[in-house]
Amino acid sequence: MQRKYLAKIFVTLRPSVLDPAGVAVQSGLKQMGYENVEQVRIGKYMELTLISPDEPKARKDLNQMCEQMLANPVIENYRFDLIEVESQTGVF
Amino acid sequence: MQRKYLAKIFVTLRPSVLDPAGVAVQSGLKQMGYENVEQVRIGKYMELTLISPDEPKARKDLNQMCEQMLANPVIENYRFDLIEVESQTGVF
Numbered sequence: 001m002q003r004k005y006l007a008k009i010f011v012t013l014r015p016s017v018l019d020p021a022g023v024a025v026q027s028g029l030k031q032m033g034y035e036n037v038e039q040v041r042i043g044k045y046m047e048l049t050l051i052s053p054d055e056p057k058a059r060k061d062l063n064q065m066c067e068q069m070l071a072n073p074v075i076e077n078y079r080f081d082l083i084e085v086e087s088q089t090g091v092f
Numbered sequence: 093m094q095r096k097y098l099a100k101i102f103v104t105l106r107p108s109v110l111d112p113a114g115v116a117v118q119s120g121l122k123q124m125g126y127e128n129v130e131q132v133r134i135g136k137y138m139e140l141t142l143i144s145p146d147e148p149k150a151r152k153d154l155n156q157m158c159e160q161m162l163a164n165p166v167i168e169n170y171r172f173d174l175i176e177v178e179s180q181t182g183v184f
Binding site: 004011032034040042045046048061065069070 | 102117121131132138139141142160
């Protein structure tokens with residue numbers, strides 16, 4: 001049986017890496033009157049649905065996808081939440 | 093007294109809006125052998141620290157920042173989690 005999983009993936013810059021886009025957004029907010037914003041860091045959020053026989057296999061695949069394509073491990077960290085959304089029978 | 097809050101902001105495309113970047117990532121994953129990925133949607137994740145006297149004021153400011161700058165309400169949805177990270181005394 002194959003199961004369907006929804007992964008919510010967060011990719012963030014490592015704390016030591018400068019974030020010019022975040023600085024620009026903070027500066028824009030300041031110009032709009034929001035002087036109370038101390039820091040802005042911008043990352044990516046991805047929702048990915050995948051079919052997998054079980055959760056360990058889904059986690060293994062997701063880790064590989066993040067390492068190889070979705071994140072740049074040199075400058076970014078990633079983490080994901082995994083939710084089973086529906087069970088499926090049949091051939092995929 | 094002023095408090096410091098950390099907002100974790102998620103900006104996602106509305107479900108009815110096409111996501112060409114997500115389709116491209118899905119296609120790339122498929123070429124790498126991940127044929128079990130059904131859908132990819134790409135959004136933004138932002139971490140923002142702000143100083144505010146209380147949580148309702150922080151939420152009000154964040155909603156305005158999202159509506160005016162961080163998200164495009166025509167094609168995007170947003171939501172945020174708010175965490176108080178530290179209390180501060182003194183003048184800001």
